[in-house]
Amino acid sequence: MAKRNLVQALNLALRQEMERDDRVIVLGEDVGRDGGVFRVTEGLIERFGEERVVDTPLAESAIVGASIGMAVAGLRPVCEIQFDGFTYYAMHQIESHAARLRWRSQGRHEVPLVVRAPYGGGVRALEHHSESREALWAHLPGLKTVIPSGPRNARALLVSAIRDPDPVMFFEPKALYRAFREEVPEAEETLPLGRSRVAREGTDLTLVAYGAMLRPTLEAAEELKRSRGAEAEVIDLLTISPLDDTLLVASARKTGRVAVVHEAPRSFGPGAEIVARLVEKAFYHLEAPVARVTGYDVIIPLFSRERYYLPDVPRIVQAAQRLLEAP
Amino acid sequence: MPRANIELPEAIAYLSILDEQGRLDRELEPRIDEGLLLRLYRTMLLARRFDERLLSLQRQGRIGTFPPSSGQEAAHLGAVAVLEPDDWMVPAFRELAAELWRGRTLESVLLYNAGFNEGARIPPERNDLPISIPVGSQILHAVGIAWALRYRKTDRVAMVFFGDGATSQGDFHEGLNFAGVFSLPVVFVCQNNQWAISHPRSRQTRSRTLAQKALAYGIRGIQVDGNDLLAVYAAAGEAVARARAGEGATLIECVTYRLSVHTTADDPRRYRTDEEVEAWRRRDPLTRFQNYLAERGILSEEKIRGSEEEVGREIQQAVERAEEEMKRLADPLALFDHLWAEMPASLREQREEFIAAMSAPPREDRHG
Numbered sequence: 001m002a003k004r005n006l007v008q009a010l011n012l013a014l015r016q017e018m019e020r021d022d023r024v025i026v027l028g029e030d031v032g033r034d035g036g037v038f039r040v041t042e043g044l045i046e047r048f049g050e051e052r053v054v055d056t057p058l059a060e061s062a063i064v065g066a067s068i069g070m071a072v073a074g075l076r077p078v079c080e081i082q083f084d085g086f087t088y089y090a091m092h093q094i095e096s097h098a099a100r101l102r103w104r105s106q107g108r109h110e111v112p113l114v115v116r117a118p119y120g121g122g123v124r125a126l127e128h129h130s131e132s133r134e135a136l137w138a139h140l141p142g143l144k145t146v147i148p149s150g151p152r153n154a155r156a157l158l159v160s161a162i163r164d165p166d167p168v169m170f171f172e173p174k175a176l177y178r179a180f181r182e183e184v185p186e187a188e189e190t191l192p193l194g195r196s197r198v199a200r201e202g203t204d205l206t207l208v209a210y211g212a213m214l215r216p217t218l219e220a221a222e223e224l225k226r227s228r229g230a231e232a233e234v235i236d237l238l239t240i241s242p243l244d245d246t247l248l249v250a251s252a253r254k255t256g257r258v259a260v261v262h263e264a265p266r267s268f269g270p271g272a273e274i275v276a277r278l279v280e281k282a283f284y285h286l287e288a289p290v291a292r293v294t295g296y297d298v299i300i301p302l303f304s305r306e307r308y309y310l311p312d313v314p315r316i317v318q319a320a321q322r323l324l325e326a327p
Numbered sequence: 328m329p330r331a332n333i334e335l336p337e338a339i340a341y342l343s344i345l346d347e348q349g350r351l352d353r354e355l356e357p358r359i360d361e362g363l364l365l366r367l368y369r370t371m372l373l374a375r376r377f378d379e380r381l382l383s384l385q386r387q388g389r390i391g392t393f394p395p396s397s398g399q400e401a402a403h404l405g406a407v408a409v410l411e412p413d414d415w416m417v418p419a420f421r422e423l424a425a426e427l428w429r430g431r432t433l434e435s436v437l438l439y440n441a442g443f444n445e446g447a448r449i450p451p452e453r454n455d456l457p458i459s460i461p462v463g464s465q466i467l468h469a470v471g472i473a474w475a476l477r478y479r480k481t482d483r484v485a486m487v488f489f490g491d492g493a494t495s496q497g498d499f500h501e502g503l504n505f506a507g508v509f510s511l512p513v514v515f516v517c518q519n520n521q522w523a524i525s526h527p528r529s530r531q532t533r534s535r536t537l538a539q540k541a542l543a544y545g546i547r548g549i550q551v552d553g554n555d556l557l558a559v560y561a562a563a564g565e566a567v568a569r570a571r572a573g574e575g576a577t578l579i580e581c582v583t584y585r586l587s588v589h590t591t592a593d594d595p596r597r598y599r600t601d602e603e604v605e606a607w608r609r610r611d612p613l614t615r616f617q618n619y620l621a622e623r624g625i626l627s628e629e630k631i632r633g634s635e636e637e638v639g640r641e642i643q644q645a646v647e648r649a650e651e652e653m654k655r656l657a658d659p660l661a662l663f664d665h666l667w668a669e670m671p672a673s674l675r676e677q678r679e680e681f682i683a684a685m686s687a688p689p690r691e692d693r694h695g
Binding site for chain 1: 391392393439441442443444446460461462463492493495496497523524525526530531532590592593597598653656659661662663666673674677678681684687
């Protein structure tokens, strides 16, 4: 198996799906000749031509709105929005149409559309280039919101997203684009959307994370083991919405102590839904109040201070220690 | 007569006053006094040298990603030069010379590009908005500002900047339409620099010009040589005068070129040729303006050298001051500032939690 970084893994998914299915087309700003600003679509235009890899004029609403039309008419468009901060131009199209057309047409039309966008901080980027706004999308019925945490699951999830009959927001943790490599097989691999996974088994507490926060969460788990022999179970959500709570509820029932980690602001963030699910489904098993280790309820600052905003290993460990020390 | 051409009230003119060979159209030459000409020259030079310095600071890792503006100075400086201080300027993000002209300090640019929000602070005497990164979105704000200025019965105007890419956004069309319908005192300045990252102007729109888009909204449009400061100045002067007189909005398309990268994260060799860049280098607005001033006898080789030295010192001092300032701005609590008029209780709690976590002793001390 070849070792690939996240960019290469996503590129593999796109290339193979385009080879497999001529209904798949890629469109967005700078996705063709430039290969995407992060190079995720590198080489696709050379391989599949300008008809299937389309450099569009600069108009996110048009990219997504037109893709809805293409999807309804039988294509499988994969849109790239250059940064998640520019997805809002397309929000109207996604909320009002992509997520509703199946419902609005009473099952006649479907919108098998993927909107890819990098999200999250940690790369010293400009304003509007570092936010983590997945909760906005996760709140919309009819839309799936997927966030991979590494090259291998990213590739498998993107393949599934492209094949999925419903619209998918696919947020790529840009801090991980070139952060590490892992084995990603050339042979086809898919992962079901709407399923979380256990990234590390443990019995003493549960840490729930996703996307770029998975790595510091796993590191925190190792630190807890070193410093106090505590075994943390780590759940990687992979799909934010529809949220699969089976693993996290089972884990909470087992450990009774749960912390949720995300870089999105805390209030009304994904952690809030997770806490609600735990209250609904694991309340009598909880030994301590569920902790949230998150971004603060502020705009992520420009990069000189972003490290203070982003959850890191010490913050996760501190929260975990409070959980473990709760009577 | 079932079919006849509809006569539109306006045509689209192209304006060039000082061409790349230095030929001057004396009839069109705007009357600008020497003092102003020299101030414009100095700002242009400062912006160019500062832009170059920013690029080297970025390459050394001393500041972050930024969008260079070299090559486009005439297009934005020539336009803001006709504004009064209490008019409004609404920038995009590639108008360095215009921002400096409006009084933004080099230090503030440095702080911003080094990732300090403090660099976005606008002094109270300036009526300008901060740079706007989401492409085209600021166009509507200029429309609203112009609307408010008229509502309050002032003769002030708003001037907004954006690039060729922005003309594909809905916000651009909606903005021009509102300005037309409500006849607002706003000047739309498009810096058509030929490239929206890798996307060429020819693929941004099928229209022959960007200026002609004004016609569809019933406002005036003009295309100017955006590397000719005199032409931009003249076109902007007319547009502002009309706006002040209650005669509505104008779209000015400045045909220019981004000589450098889109941002420092971009590699233009992937999508454009060196020959193309070289061809535009020969149309450099700074050299052209410099030659014009020399022709008029108000700029000598010696004065140019003097200005270069002066500008170099100014930049050096600003870099030193900004780097000192950055050390003083270490306080992470700034994270919580300026979001609300009054900080909500829940955020105050988070701020307290943040302070507690920051001052917590290392874990090892507590848990051995």
